[in-house]
Amino acid sequence: DTGVSQDPRHKITKRGQNVTFRCDPISEHNRLYWYRQTLGQGPEFLTYFQNEAQLEKSRLLSDRFSAERPKGSFSTLEIQRTEQGDSAMYLCASSLVVEVETQYFGPGTRLLVL
Amino acid sequence: AQKVTQAQTEISVVEKEDVTLDCVYETRDTTYYLFWYKQPPSGELVFLIRRNSFDEQNEISGRYSWNFQKSTSSFNFTITASQVVDSAVYFCALSVSSNDYKLSFGAGTTVTVRA
Numbered sequence: 001d002t003g004v005s006q007d008p009r010h011k012i013t014k015r016g017q018n019v020t021f022r023c024d025p026i027s028e029h030n031r032l033y034w035y036r037q038t039l040g041q042g043p044e045f046l047t048y049f050q051n052e053a054q055l056e057k058s059r060l061l062s063d064r065f066s067a068e069r070p071k072g073s074f075s076t077l078e079i080q081r082t083e084q085g086d087s088a089m090y091l092c093a094s095s096l097v098v099e100v101e102t103q104y105f106g107p108g109t110r111l112l113v114l
Numbered sequence: 115a116q117k118v119t120q121a122q123t124e125i126s127v128v129e130k131e132d133v134t135l136d137c138v139y140e141t142r143d144t145t146y147y148l149f150w151y152k153q154p155p156s157g158e159l160v161f162l163i164r165r166n167s168f169d170e171q172n173e174i175s176g177r178y179s180w181n182f183q184k185s186t187s188s189f190n191f192t193i194t195a196s197q198v199v200d201s202a203v204y205f206c207a208l209s210v211s212s213n214d215y216k217l218s219f220g221a222g223t224t225v226t227v228r229a
Contacts, residue, residue, distance in 0.1 A: 108159075
């Protein structure tokens with residue numbers, strides 16, 4: 001059973017550019033979560049999906065952020081007009097509805113906005 | 115609201131020493147889950163353990179052990195006979211059903227094991 005995968009692992013961009021990250025959950029996991037982790041802090045919840053439905057978005061997720069999970073499998077997180085404050089590790093996790101409390105994380109995408 | 119506090123920012127030990135990581139949590143829910151995750155330098159969060167609020171039995175897995183005490187709202191983690199490969203950031207986390215199991219993390223404790 002392969003784990004959660006994320007692509008790219010690292011992204012360097014200039015302020016004002018758009019970036020998109022991809023997350024592939026563990027096969028058959030219905031739930032998919034996005035978290036953001038800044039240096040020296042624990043991950044913070046951004047948004048999550050059950051199948052293709054986006055159930056909640058954190059107040060941390062400004063209008064420049066959008067996430068999709070079109071077919072209930074992989075998910076994308078897009079940041080428009082990036083700002084230096086967006087520099088962080090973006091983590092994806094997945095879980096089964098029948099074991100929804102346990103989330104398994106991917107390796108993360110480390111974003112640096114110059 | 116849920117809150118997790120890891121008061122220790124950094125711990126440095128010499129190989130073979132034991133190290134205990136503290137975790138204190140806050141929630142008004144009676145049903146909740148507690149977790150420990152390990153984050154090595156590569157960045158991936160590795161799931162270590164899950165405990166639910168109704169199971170206060172301590173658990174041992176190899177060199178790892180966990181002490182859950184509801185009376186003090188603590189869920190501490192001990193690494194026995196530490197090894198260099200244990201060097202990582204360790205996060206304690208909490209989820210509750212009323213918040214649909216979204217994880218609330220502590221700030222993490224960086225463990226450095228010196229040879």
